[in-house]
Amino acid sequence: xxxxxxxxxxxxxxxxxxxxxxxxxxxxxxxxxxxxxxxxxxxxxxxxxxxxxxxxxxxxxxxxxxxxxxxxxxxxxxxxxxxxxxxxx
Numbered sequence: 712x713x714x715x716x717x718x719x720x721x722x723x724x725x726x727x728x729x730x731x732x733x734x735x736x737x738x739x740x741x742x743x744x745x746x747x748x749x750x751x752x753x754x755x756x757x758x759x760x761x762x763x764x765x766x767x768x769x770x771x772x773x774x775x776x777x778x779x780x781x782x783x784x785x786x787x788x789x790x791x792x793x794x795x796x797x798x799x800x
Contacts, residue, residue: 714756717782718766724748726774733772737765748776 722730727748734740734750739757742750754765769778 712756712785713788714762714785715783716754716762716766716780718752718754718769719779719781720750720752720769720775721777721779722748722750722772723774723776730772730774734769737768739765740769 720730720734724747727745727750731742731745731750734742734752737754739760739762740752740754742752744751752769754762754769756762766778766780769775
């Protein structure tokens with residue numbers, strides 16, 4: 712299953728650089744643009760973590776005020792594509 716989410720992260724403006732760095736450290740997370748504390752992000756499932764878990768993790772980054780899901784796309788992959796492993800806790 713391919714699972715991709717687009718989010719708008721609203722951060723304290725003075726902490727934007729730190730928030731961007733933390734998001735970029737999340738496997739499956741990618742920052743696409745930012746301005747005045749608003750950060751456009753995509754996250755996708757990885758072998759160890761679902762996109763929804765990554766979004767919840769972003770809420771815990773110091774300086775993050777809100778994380779809003781703005782786009783969600785998922786589709787079945789063909790039989791030859793590797794399946795998402797279940798996350799281990």
